[in-house]
Amino acid sequence: MTFNLTVSPDFAPDHISGWYFFNTWLQRQLETGIHLELYDSFDAQRTDIRAEKFDLIYANPYDASMLVRELGFQAVARPASKSDETVIAVNVESDYQSVEDLKAxxxxxxxxxxxxxxxGMIMLESADLDKTNTEIKEQSSYIVVAKNLLNGGADAGFFLKEAYDEMSDLIRSKMRVLVSSQISVVHHSLLVGPRMAEYIPAIQQALLTMQDNDKGKSVLESMDVSNWEPMDSEQTEFMIDLIDTLID
Structure with missing residues (x-):
């Protein structure tokens, strides 16, 4: 039987090869077939997730609630020292010096x-801004968000902090960060679905010792991950409750 793996679409393009290396490495560790499928769109990926197409998912915290509480997935590990923070940035030549400077x-x-x-929308609340009095311009990637700021097509942009930090020095030199979230307990995690539940101990053991040999360490470096940390149900539920509270 071949299982299916997918990855939240917000990883940097430079790490695409890293996920293919990871998939090959994991297949060898588990001695079973795993097919990796990547997406450009969160909505398209979520549709296939709900159709129960996947058994292993490197998921963003927003989707963790659906995966755990609706589809029976279990979080087994998270990248060490990597939290999901959001940055609001503007063009470096902008007059805006703080979020509160933004207007309706x-x-x-x-x-x-x-x-x-x-x-990002929560952080705009300090300026009395929400979806009713702002013009939301959805773009296909963080690079396109940056282009919107640089060419004057937007007043501010939302970025995953990791994605912002990985942009070239030239692009970042033309932008200025107004604010960055500091939640620290919200992060991506690797979740295993019901069809693959019997592999959970082996998956967790393989991930937690991945940095201990040259091959595993090389794969981690290609993904820009230092090592994995275990996740238990209590940690997972805390993160899901926090996300649900923020959304509500």
């Missing part, structure tokens, strides 16, 4: 990354 009618460039967009 502000054009906000964002992506369909659900947790980043949600956190």
């Amino acid at each position: 009618g502000a054009r906000i460039a964002t992506t369909d990354d659900p947790d980043v967009h949600t956190m």
